[in-house]
Amino acid sequence: MESIESGSFETNWSQVFTSFDDLGLRKELLRGVYAMGFEKPSAIQQYGIKPIVEGRDTIAQAHSGTGKTATFSIATLEKVDITKKVPQALILAPTRELAGQSKAVLSNLARFMSGLSVHCAIGGTPIDDDIAAFHRGVHIVVGTPGRINDLIRREVLTPATIELIILDEADEMLSRGFSEQIYDIFKSLSSEVQACLISATMPSSILEMTSQFMRDPVQILVKREVLTLEGIRQFHIDVDAESWKIETLLDIYKIISVQQSVIFCNTRTRVEQLVEELKKQKFTVVCIHGEMEQRERDAIMREFRSGTHRVLVATDLIARGIDVQNCSLVINFDIPKNKETYIHRIGRSGRFGRKGIAINFITRDDAEMLKEIERHYETEIPPMPENISSLL
Template sequence: MKMFILDEADEMLSRGFTEQIYDIFQLLPQSTQVVLLSATMPQDVLEVTTKFMRDPVRILVKKAELTLEGIKQFYIAVEKEEWKLDTLSDLYETVTITQAVIFCNTRRKVDWLTDKLQARDFTVSAMHGDMEQAQRDVIMKEFRSGSSRVLIATDLLARGIDVQQVSLVINYDLPANRENYIHRIGRGGRFGRKGVAINFVTADDVRMMREIEQFYSTQIEEMPMNVADLI
């Protein structure tokens, strides 16, 4: 093997793949060139560069100007976690969804939510890191073409979903870290388009929502009754 590339290293490490990544590095021939790509440089990423890379050259790229401008952000207070599904079903009845992305925090939750929505006759697609690349490519092609209108995904793929016509992002789960928030909802307002982000918030999520507001100097308001007019 001449080259090994680890993309989205910060996401891979934060999602519990550290042991597998270390195993791969230890099996690589010493002559293998290693390329590590990461949007952020937390301590665990730096540890990988120290342990497995020889005299690494660090290349810093100017941060992309992701912005929340043009994106209306709302929250729906959900008393219990198990009530989120009915809340989402009610939202389907309230708004006409051209295309939407729904984010969950785990692959298991993505599969569970997909099964539940399909059982209620909603047409949705799912995509997460457990799927083969060829399968993910087909799903993304269908989503880009508009033949699939609702995509349920995890954070691992949040940065790779770049679809012009997405006008609605639903955070079924608030992201586990605030940095991922803008990667999730930023696609709603890309290409000069307006967008709406709706966050499902339980009592346990209020603190994280306030941290997100403070971190981005933004305000997430309670969803109004006329939200359908905004999408």
């Protein structure tokens, strides 16, 4: 592989497009791109759109908040034949929230593409709605693996017409929790299907696995040493014991003022306990975790994005890909249990180059995990300085 993009990427793809106009997109799509406020392609878009459009299997890795969703969305919309009202592209996401967000990006980009249909098929929603949508005709399907498998089994979704499959947050999708479902979906697709993997993290174990189902893929990979997101300042606080965490958190909010922040905990019980404590302290706080009803989860994310609530306490359900523009602070109340999750969590702040701060609460038991994260990303996470408020 040759290195490009000032040493940030390693890639075997040499074509670079620094303007959306140069990508040769259909004019209705190009109009949608500019209507969304995109002025010039981000680094991953400069490299990543064209190989997907040209039918190449593609592995694209880039920082959170740098436009990965728009990369595969623009490419997918360019490839679709609107005159054929059958599913041609399948985009899989690990969570319902992420699938819904991708569907929204696709729909916004396609607003001037008359007749194009994008459908989101996820658990927690009536399957009759999916059946009705496919009956009317769908070009692009976005969904979670469980619901997509169900629709294939019911012969509602005909996999024979799918020409492109995209795995968003691919390392999560190919991990143990999803791999069997993903394998079942691939078995039902044509052996000629174009496959694309998108993520902010791409462990070597996942890259090795791709040889089983990808053909000579284009690879656009961020080097590990630049993976820790240059726009995000990372710090830790030694809290000694679990019992000191709440008091430490309240002290932080006394000295800093941010529009919105996300606090991550490792369990649902922990999330609910923390929210209860913060509400006693008169915080405008909400929480989200995987055991909530889908309708409630959707409502909470809508309200948080709109700015109704300043603090969101969450499990790793929203660690990947969820975009909240005004979030400038992430607090790891609990240090994540694996190092790959860390980069996704802190990526909720500092979206699209804005400044962000990540603060990690470290007990005596967490010290080794912090060192492991520092080693893995070849970075340093120093103690939080006293002048933290001046950095935001």
